[in-house]
Amino acid sequence: MSNLFDLTGKVAVVTGASSGLGADAAIAYAEAGADVALLARRYEKLVDVKTAIEAMGRKAIAVACDVSDEASVKAAMETVITEFGKIDILLNNAGVAVRGGVDSMTDEEWDKSFDINVKGIFHACKYVLPGMMERKYGKIVNIASVNAVIADKEDVFIRHSYNASKSAVVGLTMGMACTYAKHGITVNAIGPGLFESEMTASTLFASEKFLDFYNYQNPTSRPGKKGELNGTILYFSSDASSYVQGAFVLVDGGATLV
Numbered sequence: 556m557s558n559l560f561d562l563t564g565k566v567a568v569v570t571g572a573s574s575g576l577g578a579d580a581a582i583a584y585a586e587a588g589a590d591v592a593l594l595a596r597r598y599e600k601l602v603d604v605k606t607a608i609e610a611m612g613r614k615a616i617a618v619a620c621d622v623s624d625e626a627s628v629k630a631a632m633e634t635v636i637t638e639f640g641k642i643d644i645l646l647n648n649a650g651v652a653v654r655g656g657v658d659s660m661t662d663e664e665w666d667k668s669f670d671i672n673v674k675g676i677f678h679a680c681k682y683v684l685p686g687m688m689e690r691k692y693g694k695i696v697n698i699a700s701v702n703a704v705i706a707d708k709e710d711v712f713i714r715h716s717y718n719a720s721k722s723a724v725v726g727l728t729m730g731m732a733c734t735y736a737k738h739g740i741t742v743n744a745i746g747p748g749l750f751e752s753e754m755t756a757s758t759l760f761a762s763e764k765f766l767d768f769y770n771y772q773n774p775t776s777r778p779g780k781k782g783e784l785n786g787t788i789l790y791f792s793s794d795a796s797s798y799v800q801g802a803f804v805l806v807d808g809g810a811t812l813v
Contacts (some may be wrong), residue, residue, distance in 0.1 A: 673724060
């Protein structure tokens with residue numbers, strides 16, 4: 556059974572790989588045997604992750620990339636293909652959570668959520684899919700959120716554009732799964748609950764009131780721990796999920812059950 560999760564000989568691309576869940580996933584890919592291309596806007600932080608992966612005996616490259624910019628994504632994927640010759644796995648992890656409700660948000664704030672969270676996936680898939688279709692193999696994993704299906708009551712945590720954009724990720728995942736299954740490509744999505752990251756460290760984790768309420772409501776009574784998302788990511792990225800298409804799996808400790 557362990558062979559189902561073996562990624563030896565595979566090439567994985569991770570967007571938003573400079574820190575947090577993206578960096579953790581990149582290292583998990585390397586531990587499973589894959590070579591990894593690390594994409595993010597902050598190149599200097601990518602280098603630290605690259606160094607950690609190379610210390611494990613795997614190949615890694617760091618590529619500066621803004622997923623909201625199509626030209627930047629196209630150039631980044633061309634760099635990956637030049638270096639590795641193919642892309643087997645794409646983890647669309649880059650994301651942003653913009654605060655605010657529809658009564659107060661600007662167009663720029665709304666567009667920022669969709670440009671990164673949704674258009675970023677569109678751009679990355681656009682330049683990865685042709686090679687996957689040609690080789691009749693590919694694994695695309697999109698990071699959505701529990702906030703695709705639940706929302707926050709407290710004013711300070713209202714993020715309407717985040718809710719909308721992450722719901723769009725789920726819809727896009729379903730559409731792509733139906734279209735590209737015949738090409739040997741699986742497309743699935745994950746909805747993480749609360750995990751500590753750069754995005755949440757200064758917001759959700761900074762609020763004792765929010766954490767107390769989250770822990771009280773969550774059946775697991777705690778946020779997710781470092782590495783607890785990796786099992787689901789590896790499942791969707793490996794042959795273990797060869798007959799799974801368009802799924803949306805919540806990894807939230809049961810937060811959406813109550």
